[in-house]
Amino acid sequence: MALNHTPIASMASAESITFCGHSKFQLGAESLFDSCFKLSKNESFHRQEKSKMLVAATCTTREAQFAVRKASVSTPIFKETHPVGGHFADWRSASSTLTSKWVKQLEIESIIRNLQPANAVHSSSSLQLLKTGSGGCIAKMALPISRRLSDLPQPLSINGLTASRAKRSTALRVAHPGAAGAHSEAAANKAYPECESLPCGKFEVPFEAVELCLADRAVLPIENSVGGSIHKNYDLLLQHRLHIVGEVQLPVRHCLLAIPGTTKKELKRVLSHPQALSQCEHNLSRLGMIPEAVNDTAAAARLVAANNLRDTGAIASSRAARLYGLDIVQSDFQDYSGNTTRFLMVAREPVIPETGRKSKTSIVIALENGSEDLFRALAVFALRNINLTKIESRPQRRKPLHVVDKDSKVEHCMTSKCFEYLFYIDFEASMAERQAQNALKELEEVASFLRVLGCYPMDVPAI
Numbered sequence: 143m144a145l146n147h148t149p150i151a152s153m154a155s156a157e158s159i160t161f162c163g164h165s166k167f168q169l170g171a172e173s174l175f176d177s178c179f180k181l182s183k184n185e186s187f188h189r190q191e192k193s194k195m196l197v198a199a200t201c202t203t204r205e206a207q208f209a210v211r212k213a214s215v216s217t218p219i220f221k222e223t224h225p226v227g228g229h230f231a232d233w234r235s236a237s238s239t240l241t242s243k244w245v246k247q248l249e250i251e252s253i254i255r256n257l258q259p260a261n262a263v264h265s266s267s268s269l270q271l272l273k274t275g276s277g278g279c280i281a282k283m284a285l286p287i288s289r290r291l292s293d294l295p296q297p298l299s300i301n302g303l304t305a306s307r308a309k310r311s312t313a314l315r316v317a318h319p320g321a322a323g324a325h326s327e328a329a330a331n332k333a334y335p336e337c338e339s340l341p342c343g344k345f346e347v348p349f350e351a352v353e354l355c356l357a358d359r360a361v362l363p364i365e366n367s368v369g370g371s372i373h374k375n376y377d378l379l380l381q382h383r384l385h386i387v388g389e390v391q392l393p394v395r396h397c398l399l400a401i402p403g404t405t406k407k408e409l410k411r412v413l414s415h416p417q418a419l420s421q422c423e424h425n426l427s428r429l430g431m432i433p434e435a436v437n438d439t440a441a442a443a444r445l446v447a448a449n450n451l452r453d454t455g456a457i458a459s460s461r462a463a464r465l466y467g468l469d470i471v472q473s474d475f476q477d478y479s480g481n482t483t484r485f486l487m488v489a490r491e492p493v494i495p496e497t498g499r500k501s502k503t504s505i506v507i508a509l510e511n512g513s514e515d516l517f518r519a520l521a522v523f524a525l526r527n528i529n530l531t532k533i534e535s536r537p538q539r540r541k542p543l544h545v546v547d548k549d550s551k552v553e554h555c556m557t558s559k560c561f562e563y564l565f566y567i568d569f570e571a572s573m574a575e576r577q578a579q580n581a582l583k584e585l586e587e588v589a590s591f592l593r594v595l596g597c598y599p600m601d602v603p604a605i
């Protein structure tokens with residue numbers, strides 16, 4: 143049985159998304175802005191009262207309420223200490239920007255909801271991506287709005303985004319890359335056993351889902367015992383302002399899947415995620431099968447099933463075999479029995495570092511002089527007997543790396559910085575410990591860039 147499962151990213155990229163109801167929000171927000179503006183023309187509202195009124199009256203979602211405040215504060219109307227005045231046109235453009243951002247957010251949520259295994263998404267549904275003149279502005283605004291919520295003076299009321307959202311389960315919503323049946327889904331369920339897992343296609347989408355508050359956590363593969371680090375996700379950690387809040391070590395057992403009744407001899411090609419193909423490299427070459435990379439292991443299984451490819455196998459999980467109606471031609475197809483992938487859990491808020499349990503801290507540093515400074519950088523840990531569990535260099539060779547600049551006064555700006563070398567370091571210590579705090583203080587003198595990606599409980603693999 144072929145399911146019309148399409149992870150969000152491929153749906154968004156391959157098709158486009160049309161949503162109705164746009165004008166409803168547009169008119170609503172604009173009329174509210176009109177009345178606020180007329181009111182403010184007559185009275186000298188101080189900035190705070192006006193923004194509270196805007197936030198309370200104009201929107202019904204936490205993110206959009208903040209976006210209203212952000213837009214109003216940044217338009218000429220709200221100048222520090224000046225009574226409200228300003229240009230009506232700015233308000234109109236701010237309201238239309240915010241309204242379409244709000245609509246986009248609703249839309250992403252409805253796609254995520256529709257992707258649940260229970261509802262096959264009909265590939266015939268026409269989806270037209272909503273193009274708005276302020277698309278770029280929304281994209282910027284879509285950056286960690288929820289992060290800014292922690293800066294607001296008082297918690298914002300949430301009226302519930304839509305009736306369906308109000309009905310949604312209270313389970314933790316955990317976004318993961320790949321389709322239903324991917325190993326990342328298994329990692330999400332291991333990390334958060336009672337969660338509602340959200341298959342999100344490419345690696346970027348889980349990050350955005352968490353930033354848009356459409357998911358509470360994201361779970362992403364970061365390294366494998368055979369294939370090594372997944373650098374794409376390290377870069378995404380720098381480009382998004384989320385925090386690592388946990389890790390899970392997942393033993394990954396690959397199965398060779400095929401259309402029911404197909405024998406191994408009939409298989410000429412095998413589809414799977416590049417990491418999975420590298421973890422089964424010897425077995426594939428021993429059988430003379432041609433590896434072909436696709437987005438994720440579950441997508442490979444779905445492709446074979448949906449197109450009834452009798453000469454093509456898929457390397458995926460046993461759950462993917464059940465979901466997409468394929469036979470397991472060979473289980474434990476990975477080259478090494480200890481094949482384990484480490485996944486990270488990321489969230490909008492960091493975990494408060496604690497002592498008294500085995501903790502890990504992940505950082506990324508840039509060293510102007512590369513390996514010359516590396517000795518000094520590592521010495522700050524060695525002299526304090528802090529054990530490193532990972533160090534990975536990422537030569538940048540002047541390739542600009544886009545990072546969310548934490549210290550920038552300009553909100554959420556993406557700055558592209560050029561570094562000669564980046565080093566990702568994991569060490570076994572909690573930032574609650576004086577030793578770790580002193581180590582990082584000293585490291586700041588050596589490194590030209592330092593970001594703490596997270597401090598979290600270690601997942602100590604069962605012996």
Ligand SMILES: O=C(O)C(=O)C[C@]1(C(=O)O)C=C[C@@H](O)C=C1
Nearest residue numbers: 324325326363415417438439483
């Ligand atoms: O494709 C999947 O099933 C994934 O979850 C991705 C992924 C990966 O990116 O490493 C996760 C675990 C395995 O190492 C194989 C693939």
